[in-house]
Amino acid sequence: MIVPKRNPDVVWRLEKGLHEIAWDKARKEEEYEDLGVLTLMVKGGIHQLNLVGAEIWTRINGINTVRKISGEVGELFGWEGEETEEAVLEFLKGIEERGWVTLKESAGRGPAPPWKGSVTT
């Protein structure tokens, strides 16, 4: 079981309004992947996550496992379980490299699905 935990030095917020706009686009099957909806400040640098990244990030609480987060995010977007978990883990490993989270355990990797949570800037 892998449990992600946020770096407490990362200051962040959901962008009011823009989060809703992104969801509206997603429901209409319009492009939303490049829209930053969550802003993070890390060591003086400012970054943003897109909708998928934000939905993952907001579920990180030091208790939720990757499987639980993946299940919830997959349900939100209507994605299959196993592929979703692999992609969520890939995203988490990416932001772990940036120092934004720590992962308590490592896990194997499988084929990633076509969608990805991402850092937009």
Place this chain on the structure above:
Amino acid sequence: MIPYLSSPVTVNWGITARCNFVCSHCFSRLDPSEELSPEEALRVVDILAEQSVMFLNYGTGEPLLRRDLFPLTSLAVSKGLKVTMNSNGSLLDAVAARRIREAGFHSVGISIDSAMPGTHDAFRRMPGSFEKAVRAARLLRDEGVPLTVSSVICKVNHGDFPALVALAKELGAHTIDLHNFKCSGMGGLNKEALDLSPDEWRRFYEAAVPMRDREKGIEIAFDDPILSLLGAEEKGKLVAGSVCGKLSLYIKPNGEITPCGFIPVTIGHILRDDFGEVWHGSKVLEHLRNKAAAGKCSGCAKFSSCLGGCTARAYAAFGTYDAPDPHCWSGD
């Protein structure tokens, strides 16, 4: 990428116009505005917290002169704001350092403009101020308060910045902010004596950027869009050009909102106007977010990354937002 954020990431707030120093470069000494009452200040904190502003930085006068500084800060911290301040350090004794820690300050910046006491004291026009600033920095470090050193680069110190960086490291600062000189307020009156020429700015940055990139143990920050000329923009900046009106706003001691402390153009009032409407609806901010190339910026290959450089400097020098940054050495 969004056109701009739902609210500022940082609000710089002049919680007081009062200061016990009269520094040569100060942008606010010539602005005699009244300050908000303690009750009004609490309302400001409520508004900024409701807007999900992430960082609240006290600047302008000397924040430690404000008697409600600590309860105000405790409230802001309890509402999720990360509070920082800039101080000249002269009033920061051991008791103040402890209260700063207890109030939950995220970080405190102490102004030190030279590693040479005489140079700092002359620039700050206050004998003994270097010694007090260094003592304040050490007290903060001993209390475990994250420390930054804040310096204004100008004629008196642009060649000595390596010693300044070394001093900041020795004091335990996690960051040294090497602010570029701006000719607003007293800075405008003393521009000839203090500001560097464009070529001097180029030489300063050509020396300082490599130091920034190799230095370990301390962050060297410039926050100057003109760094684009060297392809040396700071990482994780999110927006091109000046950050004012895109990532930050300024609140004057009397509550008036301006795009930044160095652009004296009032776009609203924190207590009388709807903050969201100001942020989203101000024509001035719209202009700053959509600057057009003018003068030598027209056709310049760097414009897309620098957007004309520092808007405050351009406005102070030429009275328009779109004018080229007077520090720009490109095409000279």
